[in-house]
Amino acid sequence: MVSAAALVAPLSFKPCYQNVVWGGRRMEQWRDDLPDGPVGESWDISQQERGMSVVDQGPLSGTSLAQLMSDCGADLVGASYDGGDFPLLVKMIDANDRLSVQVHPDDELAVQFDKGPRGKTECWFMLGDGGELFQGTKAGVDAAAFEGGLADGSVPELLNRFDTSDGDFFFLPARTVHALGTGSLLYEVQQSSDCTFRVYDWGRVGLDGKPRETHVAESMATIQFSDQEWGPSGGAAVDHPQGGSVRPLADCAYFSVEERRARSTGGSAAGACSIVILLEGAGTLRTAAGAVSMAPMRSYLVPACAGDWTLDGTEDCRLLVAQPR
Numbered sequence: 001m002v003s004a005a006a007l008v009a010p011l012s013f014k015p016c017y018q019n020v021v022w023g024g025r026r027m028e029q030w031r032d033d034l035p036d037g038p039v040g041e042s043w044d045i046s047q048q049e050r051g052m053s054v055v056d057q058g059p060l061s062g063t064s065l066a067q068l069m070s071d072c073g074a075d076l077v078g079a080s081y082d083g084g085d086f087p088l089l090v091k092m093i094d095a096n097d098r099l100s101v102q103v104h105p106d107d108e109l110a111v112q113f114d115k116g117p118r119g120k121t122e123c124w125f126m127l128g129d130g131g132e133l134f135q136g137t138k139a140g141v142d143a144a145a146f147e148g149g150l151a152d153g154s155v156p157e158l159l160n161r162f163d164t165s166d167g168d169f170f171f172l173p174a175r176t177v178h179a180l181g182t183g184s185l186l187y188e189v190q191q192s193s194d195c196t197f198r199v200y201d202w203g204r205v206g207l208d209g210k211p212r213e214t215h216v217a218e219s220m221a222t223i224q225f226s227d228q229e230w231g232p233s234g235g236a237a238v239d240h241p242q243g244g245s246v247r248p249l250a251d252c253a254y255f256s257v258e259e260r261r262a263r264s265t266g267g268s269a270a271g272a273c274s275i276v277i278l279l280e281g282a283g284t285l286r287t288a289a290g291a292v293s294m295a296p297m298r299s300y301l302v303p304a305c306a307g308d309w310t311l312d313g314t315e316d317c318r319l320l321v322a323q324p325r
Contacts, residue, residue: 009290016051024096281317
């Protein structure tokens, strides 16, 4: 059994890779453990059955995130923890082809569809130029128009399409119809849910040579049609009191996300764990009682009970910091 006294240092986990028909091989730039074939996702921090995180170094090496949560969930997550699994899921995604057009339920619909206690609000931070994505329906598109698009194959024409650049940030509330497109490389922070309703899959087949399952009825009951503005979001960068700059990206009911640029910086536990994702650079992530060396394009979890953290870089660093709400 793990005790809270053991959660004194940042944790790193073995990535859980997902082979999918739309995946690529770009993660090989930073990872030397990719499986063969098209790899679309690295689940870096996850308590999902399809990709369970396991600590890969230090005294807790070999311990699953499920075990950590079972033994000391509140000490790991922080004051907002009210039982259950780890509330967030962090992924790196490499889209060598378009993903399905899909939608995720909110909390209420997830329970209604018997898909667990959580829906899936998510966000994307784009890495590099040259990707594309689809976010939300165009103004004036309603359920009848969308059903017509499914019938005649014109669904892509009903969605807002964006060419993406390095650092672009997109926030996707649950019930937003969307699709990542060719060339997208990104980090995703989301509610811990593995529920996806595919509504349109570009007429292709999966790795088994068969058309992938779609969930049209569930999707149409989930998609929220609205005329709101879509596209990149997030605030402007400002100086951070603990060093470098900070750019606020998201602050919703489920998580906060920000981008940092600094040689040295830090964060306050403030009653919650911190997920620190190193995008560029190298350095050491420290708490008062422990430390871990950071590698680019890897994610680290600072337990709430470990207290404040600092990053001491050997060079200028770029990172994302996320916390559950």
